[in-house]
Amino acid sequence: LRYVKGVGPRRAEALLKLGIQNLHDLLFFFPRRYEDRSQFTEISKLQPGETASVCGEVLKCSVRPLKRMAIVEAIVGDDSAAIHAVWFNQRYLKDQFRAGRKVILYGKAEWYQNRIQMNAPEYEFAEGDAKTVHTGIITPIYPLTEGLFQRSLRKVMTDSVASHLDRTVEDYFPDEFRAQHDLDELRESVRQMHFPTEFDRLARARRRIVFDEFLVFQLVLLERFERMRERHRALALTGVEVSLADFKAKLPFEFTAGQSQAAAEILADLALAAPMNRLLQGDVGAGKTVVAALALFAAVRSGFQGVMLVPTEILAEQHHRSLHRLLQPLGIEVARLTAGTPAPAREKLLAELKQNKVHVLVGTHAVLQEDVRFKALAVAVIDEQHKFGVQQRGRLFELDPRPHQLLMTATPIPRTLALTIYGDLKISTMRDLPAGRKPIKTFWITRSRQAEVLEHIREKLAKGEQAYFVFPMIEETEKIDLKAAESEFLKLKQEIFKEFKVGMVHGRMNRDERDWMMREFRDGKLQVLVATSVVEVGVDHPNATLMVVENAERFGLAQLHQLRGRIGRGHLPSECFLFGEPETEEGKRRLRIMTKTQDGFLIAEEDLKLRGPGDFMGTRQSGDPYFKVGHPLLDEPILIEARQAARKILNQRLLEKPEWSRFKSYLEKIAIQY
Numbered sequence: 001l002r003y004v005k006g007v008g009p010r011r012a013e014a015l016l017k018l019g020i021q022n023l024h025d026l027l028f029f030f031p032r033r034y035e036d037r038s039q040f041t042e043i044s045k046l047q048p049g050e051t052a053s054v055c056g057e058v059l060k061c062s063v064r065p066l067k068r069m070a071i072v073e074a075i076v077g078d079d080s081a082a083i084h085a086v087w088f089n090q091r092y093l094k095d096q097f098r099a100g101r102k103v104i105l106y107g108k109a110e111w112y113q114n115r116i117q118m119n120a121p122e123y124e125f126a127e128g129d130a131k132t133v134h135t136g137i138i139t140p141i142y143p144l145t146e147g148l149f150q151r152s153l154r155k156v157m158t159d160s161v162a163s164h165l166d167r168t169v170e171d172y173f174p175d176e177f178r179a180q181h182d183l184d185e186l187r188e189s190v191r192q193m194h195f196p197t198e199f200d201r202l203a204r205a206r207r208r209i210v211f212d213e214f215l216v217f218q219l220v221l222l223e224r225f226e227r228m229r230e231r232h233r234a235l236a237l238t239g240v241e242v243s244l245a246d247f248k249a250k251l252p253f254e255f256t257a258g259q260s261q262a263a264a265e266i267l268a269d270l271a272l273a274a275p276m277n278r279l280l281q282g283d284v285g286a287g288k289t290v291v292a293a294l295a296l297f298a299a300v301r302s303g304f305q306g307v308m309l310v311p312t313e314i315l316a317e318q319h320h321r322s323l324h325r326l327l328q329p330l331g332i333e334v335a336r337l338t339a340g341t342p343a344p345a346r347e348k349l350l351a352e353l354k355q356n357k358v359h360v361l362v363g364t365h366a367v368l369q370e371d372v373r374f375k376a377l378a379v380a381v382i383d384e385q386h387k388f389g390v391q392q393r394g395r396l397f398e399l400d401p402r403p404h405q406l407l408m409t410a411t412p413i414p415r416t417l418a419l420t421i422y423g424d425l426k427i428s429t430m431r432d433l434p435a436g437r438k439p440i441k442t443f444w445i446t447r448s449r450q451a452e453v454l455e456h457i458r459e460k461l462a463k464g465e466q467a468y469f470v471f472p473m474i475e476e477t478e479k480i481d482l483k484a485a486e487s488e489f490l491k492l493k494q495e496i497f498k499e500f501k502v503g504m505v506h507g508r509m510n511r512d513e514r515d516w517m518m519r520e521f522r523d524g525k526l527q528v529l530v531a532t533s534v535v536e537v538g539v540d541h542p543n544a545t546l547m548v549v550e551n552a553e554r555f556g557l558a559q560l561h562q563l564r565g566r567i568g569r570g571h572l573p574s575e576c577f578l579f580g581e582p583e584t585e586e587g588k589r590r591l592r593i594m595t596k597t598q599d600g601f602l603i604a605e606e607d608l609k610l611r612g613p614g615d616f617m618g619t620r621q622s623g624d625p626y627f628k629v630g631h632p633l634l635d636e637p638i639l640i641e642a643r644q645a646a647r648k649i650l651n652q653r654l655l656e657k658p659e660w661s662r663f664k665s666y667l668e669k670i671a672i673q674y
Contacts, residue, residue: 243297
């Protein structure tokens, strides 16, 4: 790469930080946005505050030295008027802005001392027939890193596209396939992505690049899924319809439409000898545990066992209680295993598991240990599955026959993103909430109204209700955050709510301390719980009706929705107060969305639009590891088309045909990254 014109060793090092190792990477490193600098405005028609391109002749240029800087001022005129352009500490420009040279300026026009002026505009001299690179065109703006600048990178890209594109990039799709999907030729698409001649051409080029990204990703996922399906068999459960009828007969409530639909989909999968691989998603409080209990019941009714895997001990305790309440009347033994289970009890439990005396086991990652052996495990339910590493979960699924897998999440995942991330994982979605759930009123509170809110909370606490106070915890500044939260905790405890019991949990406490504090709150021994990390997902406290989120603008939308889901679980009305003074438009928009809706699916989609898929799934701070250009939500039609094309390519074994050989070798090369 260093030998490419304009790169050299230093720039090659900077480009490496952006993942650019060779010429191919460079050509596929696309702009993050574009500025339309192609239209020129007459200088006399410029308005203050307007960002525009002007083209004129250098009339004069001077340098004014000040105490600690030098101001370079050029006067540029066209047939209508003249404009002053000013740069700071760039003396070398004096030699470039020679009178009579034709120049293009692009920048923001401002009114200064009764004249129109541009401060530090982008500039480019228009010499003869030479093409401009920075102005007078739809100008690419590239992502940068330390040691890279727009002008120099743009120049490198211009030379690379002109000299190397035709030799480095060739289209790997057969012409017939391109025609079927109305795709532009790859080489021309790459050229237009860097230096578009018009916005319509850019849109078509982008569509081609996005389609390719989605197609490759879907092919890799579908191939993996096929291999997995061929390799593994599962235990087919019998009499699932009878199981459903018996289970429902013992419930003190009716299934919602969403629960009925999800139950039918899951039971249909369980009756097959191929392992189920299904995601059960529903908003906070949608009643997923009951549906999971049905799947576990179906396993036991067929003579097998079930396991539920949860991320924390307090959740293991809660789910154990819920499953015991639901399954014990049906004659099913539910046991619990965590890291805190005493050795003698653990030994007894492991022996009973091997003999199928324990039908359903609920536990943390302790159930994944080598010596935990089931007699006949048929169904594994994994709650908040993103908290477990793929390797950790793999322990369960190395078994033969392989257990049916039901993943549960209360972080609603937009359908397109689920398709993208999970490939052929089937999805059951429960959008409705059980009857009797009260809506949570949400308010965005600025500093001036906070005292009034605290007084309102005191009145509610006096009536026996409970409250959460949540503070953000950002890793890099953890100590500072913890200090701030601790001083707020003392203020709440000693001044604001001194007549009530106030406790605190934070990420630095050990698990036992944290669980003990959560239990104290659950059992009503504390009225207020201050938390510096996300309050445990899924923990049920029907009496907790109030939540204050401090510095709410520092949380993501999905995170705020998860937090809010900790309240509103009982029969009393609940209120969530978002304390925040966001400085950015995006921060304000997040808080406004929270006050307007409680629909987790809508919030998830908004979150995805605001943050991008990589960040949504926690893969990266920004962007996505697999898609440089495509966005699963904003490009949904292309994603669906690419998915259908991927299925067709595999079903018709197109990759075995000679005309697909170029794409096949490209796919093999790129699949290693996944």
